[in-house]
Amino acid sequence: xxxxxxxxxxxxxxxxxxxxxxxxxxxxxxxxxxxxxxxxxxxxxxxxxxxxxxxxxxxxxxxxxxxxxxxxxxxxxxxxxxxxxxxxxxxxxxxxxxxxxxxxxxxxxxxxxxxxxxxxxxxxxxxxxxxxxxxxxxxxxxxxxxxxxxxxxxxxxxxxxxxxxxxxxxxxxxxxxxxxxxxxxxxxxxxxxxxxxxxxxxxxxxxxxxxxxxxxxxxxxxxxxxxxxxxxxxxxxxxxxxxxxxxxxxxxxxxxxxxxxxxxxxxxxxxxxxxxxxxxxxxxxxxxxxxxxxxxxxxxxxxxxxxxxxxxxxxxxxxxxxxxxxxxx
Amino acid sequence: xxxxxxxxxxxxxxxxxxxxxxxxxxxxxxxxxxxxxxxxxxxx
Numbered sequence: 001x002x003x004x005x006x007x008x009x010x011x012x013x014x015x016x017x018x019x020x021x022x023x024x025x026x027x028x029x030x031x032x033x034x035x036x037x038x039x040x041x042x043x044x045x046x047x048x049x050x051x052x053x054x055x056x057x058x059x060x061x062x063x064x065x066x067x068x069x070x071x072x073x074x075x076x077x078x079x080x081x082x083x084x085x086x087x088x089x090x091x092x093x094x095x096x097x098x099x100x101x102x103x104x105x106x107x108x109x110x111x112x113x114x115x116x117x118x119x120x121x122x123x124x125x126x127x128x129x130x131x132x133x134x135x136x137x138x139x140x141x142x143x144x145x146x147x148x149x150x151x152x153x154x155x156x157x158x159x160x161x162x163x164x165x166x167x168x169x170x171x172x173x174x175x176x177x178x179x180x181x182x183x184x185x186x187x188x189x190x191x192x193x194x195x196x197x198x199x200x201x202x203x204x205x206x207x208x209x210x211x212x213x214x215x216x217x218x219x220x221x222x223x224x225x226x227x228x229x230x231x232x233x234x235x236x237x238x239x240x241x242x243x244x245x246x247x248x249x250x251x252x253x254x255x256x257x258x259x260x261x262x263x264x265x266x267x268x269x270x271x272x273x274x275x276x277x278x279x280x281x282x283x284x285x286x287x288x289x290x291x292x293x294x295x296x297x298x299x300x301x302x303x304x305x306x307x308x309x310x311x312x313x314x315x316x317x318x319x320x321x322x323x324x325x326x327x328x329x
Numbered sequence: 330x331x332x333x334x335x336x337x338x339x340x341x342x343x344x345x346x347x348x349x350x351x352x353x354x355x356x357x358x359x360x361x362x363x364x365x366x367x368x369x370x371x372x373x
Contacts, residue, residue, distance in 0.1 A: 033361070149367065154345065177343060
């Protein structure tokens, strides 16, 4: 990698996507599932991602595949499939139309994944209406038993379940994961994403790469990670709205059996916690200082992300391409 | 791995599972159930 590009760490995939998803996918394969990692190139096109440029979108999909592979979601444990692979099949599009005919326009509108943005009919491209219909068609076309996604996708999955009932198709079960909070802590809800108040806070506060300081990226260097976590919000003895405790629960304990808290000797010395629940109790009692929690989580994260740094050190080509794309955005 | 361990793996850290009973029935009856996660290609 050239000096110019390595001088800033790439802000492409953050750990909310990289690690929370990778851990759940590994849980599912361990539980005996055949798992498909679906690279939604057509959907990204509709959502005008990367300028709606299909060539760049495909590069990004390949890059996502490499990140996940480095995090242990390997091509021999899951199947990587592109939306454009199934979009070649006319029967896929028949399903899209059947779904569109089986749901009211209002129902589909409510399932749009752009729900976060203030929407007026004038600003929304008609192509958007295909998006939830395609999300449902993906599920039926791949004959899936279970759809996994972040909790912000629940409306699209509910649409698929409703449509399944109506059309007599197999109803998909759903596993919805937590959205990691940004490091700045909970945000005041400015926009209405969902009718559910708790879910609103979760969606408003999620790690977002548009606020780089709120985010840990899978490529962050150990010193980036240390600085960001040191500056993060971490109220003592408090679980609710604590992004560092969240990281320990949804990232560290999802990937590791234990977490070492490097506490100074005069406060009881280092302690190894074998479960999140036990560690949370100790934190609430004040037996773990926020700074010690931060140090423990930093060390664990640096270790967990090491394979990504090593993978792209050995295979820098796709990352370089992605960074060129990022620069020209 | 026994059924309960497999169910725990699916459920752990999940914000919501629809429905836990469906997952149980699925794992009891199907040897290789199919699941997916869709990703937009934007890195977000």
